[in-house]
Amino acid sequence: KQEVTQIPAALSVPEGENLVLNCSFTDSAIYNLQWFRQDPGKGLTSLLLIQSSQREQTSGRLNASLDKSSGRSTLYIAASQPGDSATYLCAVRYGGATNKLIFGTGTLLAVQP
Amino acid sequence: GAGVSQTPSNKVTEKGKYVELRCDPISGHTALYWYRQSLGQGPEFLIYFQGTGAADDSGLPNDRFFAVRPEGSVSTLKIQRTERGDSAVYLCASSFGTGGPQHFGDGTRLSIL
Numbered sequence: 001k002q003e004v005t006q007i008p009a010a011l012s013v014p015e016g017e018n019l020v021l022n023c024s025f026t027d028s029a030i031y032n033l034q035w036f037r038q039d040p041g042k043g044l045t046s047l048l049l050i051q052s053s054q055r056e057q058t059s060g061r062l063n064a065s066l067d068k069s070s071g072r073s074t075l076y077i078a079a080s081q082p083g084d085s086a087t088y089l090c091a092v093r094y095g096g097a098t099n100k101l102i103f104g105t106g107t108l109l110a111v112q113p
Numbered sequence: 114g115a116g117v118s119q120t121p122s123n124k125v126t127e128k129g130k131y132v133e134l135r136c137d138p139i140s141g142h143t144a145l146y147w148y149r150q151s152l153g154q155g156p157e158f159l160i161y162f163q164g165t166g167a168a169d170d171s172g173l174p175n176d177r178f179f180a181v182r183p184e185g186s187v188s189t190l191k192i193q194r195t196e197r198g199d200s201a202v203y204l205c206a207s208s209f210g211t212g213g214p215q216h217f218g219d220g221t222r223l224s225i226l
Binding site: 004031032034036041042043044045046049089091098099100101102103104105106 | 117119144146148153154155156157158161163168169171172204206208211212213214215216217218219220222
């Protein structure tokens with residue numbers, strides 16, 4: 001079964017700290033991997049998308065890496081700010097005819113001012 | 114509009130009733146997806162449209178759930194004989210083609226009393 005796991009489930013850090021969120025997937029034959037942010041009561045905001053042929057993507061203070069062989073991705077957030085507080089979700093799309101995303105359960109991040 | 118629009122934002126109804134949830138994708142996006150998110154969980158895939166046709170409906174939980182996209186743009190998710198277990202946030206996403214990032218709406222929060 002294709003599963004996506006995120007660790008930790010929750011994380012609290014002081015403002016300014018660099019942090020890493022982890023995502024692991026059971027089947028390495030992925031098509032791409034997408035990181036999302038979800039604020040309470042809101043939909044998902046796409047942060048970064050990494051194609052299976054790529055090893056990392058960067059956007060501002062965010063950097064996402066992908067290691068297919070080990071079934072892992074990390075989201076690195078530099079110089080965290082209180083406005084970064086949200087739930088971060090990792091989603092994997094596998095190859096084949098389907099375009100569905102398989103999501104992890106998310107990491108709830110709180111950045112303390 | 115600029116983003117994916119979902120209506121209504123909230124829907125409360127009694128067990129056994131019929132409900133329709135609407136999704137307006139980003140203009141020009143050919144692919145449309147429906148997901149369901151329960152509290153504390155990541156979204157779970159329901160159905161995916163490419164144009165007017167359902168390319169993958171493997172996530173629909175049973176035959177009470179049905180979705181249409183008659184003109185290849187707006188989609189409606191229909192739930193018959195609602196049950197309390199159907200209570201969740203229903204999210205819609207769209208993408209330009211099949212390889213690009215999925216962009217999500219804010220969802221419809223469905224509560225079955």
